[in-house]
Amino acid sequence: MSSQKPTYITRPYLPPLEDFLPYLEQIWESRQLTNKGPFHRQFEEKLAEFLGVNYISLFTNGTLALVTALQALRITGEVITTPFSFVATTHSLWWNNIEPVFADIEPETFTLDPYKIEAAITPKTTAILPVHVYGNPCKVKEIEDIAKRHGLKVLYDAAHTFGARYKGKSICSFGDMSILSFHATKVFNTFEGGAIVSHSKEMKEHIDNLKNFGFRGETTVVAPGINAKMNEFQAALGILQLKHVDNIIARRKKVVSLYREKLKIIKGITFLDDMPGVKHNYAYFPVLINEKEHGKSRDDVYHFLRQHNIYVRRYFYPLISRFPSYSALETAEPANLLIAEQVAAKVLCLPVFPEVKEDTIEYICNLIVDLLK
Numbered sequence: 172m173s174s175q176k177p178t179y180i181t182r183p184y185l186p187p188l189e190d191f192l193p194y195l196e197q198i199w200e201s202r203q204l205t206n207k208g209p210f211h212r213q214f215e216e217k218l219a220e221f222l223g224v225n226y227i228s229l230f231t232n233g234t235l236a237l238v239t240a241l242q243a244l245r246i247t248g249e250v251i252t253t254p255f256s257f258v259a260t261t262h263s264l265w266w267n268n269i270e271p272v273f274a275d276i277e278p279e280t281f282t283l284d285p286y287k288i289e290a291a292i293t294p295k296t297t298a299i300l301p302v303h304v305y306g307n308p309c310k311v312k313e314i315e316d317i318a319k320r321h322g323l324k325v326l327y328d329a330a331h332t333f334g335a336r337y338k339g340k341s342i343c344s345f346g347d348m349s350i351l352s353f354h355a356t357k358v359f360n361t362f363e364g365g366a367i368v369s370h371s372k373e374m375k376e377h378i379d380n381l382k383n384f385g386f387r388g389e390t391t392v393v394a395p396g397i398n399a400k401m402n403e404f405q406a407a408l409g410i411l412q413l414k415h416v417d418n419i420i421a422r423r424k425k426v427v428s429l430y431r432e433k434l435k436i437i438k439g440i441t442f443l444d445d446m447p448g449v450k451h452n453y454a455y456f457p458v459l460i461n462e463k464e465h466g467k468s469r470d471d472v473y474h475f476l477r478q479h480n481i482y483v484r485r486y487f488y489p490l491i492s493r494f495p496s497y498s499a500l501e502t503a504e505p506a507n508l509l510i511a512e513q514v515a516a517k518v519l520c521l522p523v524f525p526e527v528k529e530d531t532i533e534y535i536c537n538l539i540v541d542l543l544k
């Protein structure tokens with residue numbers, strides 16, 4: 172059994188190579204490799220249409236989209252954010268000289284707890300940076316109310332939510348801005364890539380200037396911008412990937428349903444169901460391993476599966492607040508982040524990608540049953 176080929180947490184989806192070659196030929200012909208070429212323009216339009224948003228700016232990756240979004244919103248001082256995310260969320264604050272303030276998450280969605288956000292506000296707070304972690308929508312209404320009451324901006328890290336919808340709208344329609352990631356490991360990839368969704372023509376233009384060194388036109392530089400442009404190769408792949416993404420999400424949904432069916436009977440493993448009003452993208456399948464019920468820790472399960480060539484991941488362990496760059500902050504204290512600490516100690520993400528075979532899911536679930544019984 173353990174001679175089974177390795178299964179990783181994800182396997183990037185790529186369209187058939189022959190479908191990509193005509194795009195490459197066009198790039199070779201035009202010699203337009205980057206700087207708002209024809210594929211960039213096309214992809215931006217098609218993507219806005221697909222997501223159901225009006226203003227989108229393409230980036231070379233999600234991290235630079237985050238860094239630039241904070242600049243575009245002129246955020247300074249302190250920003251309230253979650254420790255339960257990929258480390259890039261907090262790094263984007265560091266790169267802008269902003270002090271991260273960690274607040275705890277909710278056990279039901281693993282997203283920022285609105286009560287904890289409000290309790291963390293100080294006179295220096297200028298914004299909230301929540302994460303729709305695993306694609307689970309944050310409490311957007313409550314967060315909007317808090318932001319309004321206290322005059323704060325809201326920037327959503329929507330790196331996990333490609334194609335997800337909430338109450339019939341794109342998840343990216345909430346807050347002042349949202350950022351997306353098209354990294355190889357995400358539901359939708361352009362090798363690497365990212366985007367900012369904003370809500371006015373002026374703001375989109377400003378963001379487009381910022382991602383190109385601050386240039387507006389040929390000779391005017393309006394701000395100390397950065398180079399974060401998406402190139403034509405990424406944009407061409409994006410155009411092609413859009414044709415497949417509904418199918419990719421449907422296949423992911425099947426994989427997650429199979430896991431849920433097979434694991435629901437096992438004591439000591441819990442997981443979230445679909446949330447009401449949400450069209451999920453099934454980016455991840457996190458389960459919580461409750462050691463008290465069977466004496467096996469999350470790490471026992473993690474190592475056991477790896478011994479059997481199943482490369483599960485402990486997203487998100489350690490918490491961002493535990494990394495040396497941030498652990499000295501007052502709000503990084505474990506006592507301030509009790510739920511996040513508990514979830515980080517129990518969580519395990521099982522392999523989800525369009526081509527996972529039913530046999531493999533069965534094999535993984537049987538291994539877990541064997542270990543926990």
Ligand SMILES: *Cc1c(COP(=O)(O)O)cnc(C)c1O
Pocket residue numbers: 232233234235256257259260302328330331351352353354363364365
């Ligand atoms: C992947 C990810 C990012 C960073 O995106 P890149 O495209 O890899 O730079 C940011 N935030 C979260 C939550 C992510 O998962």
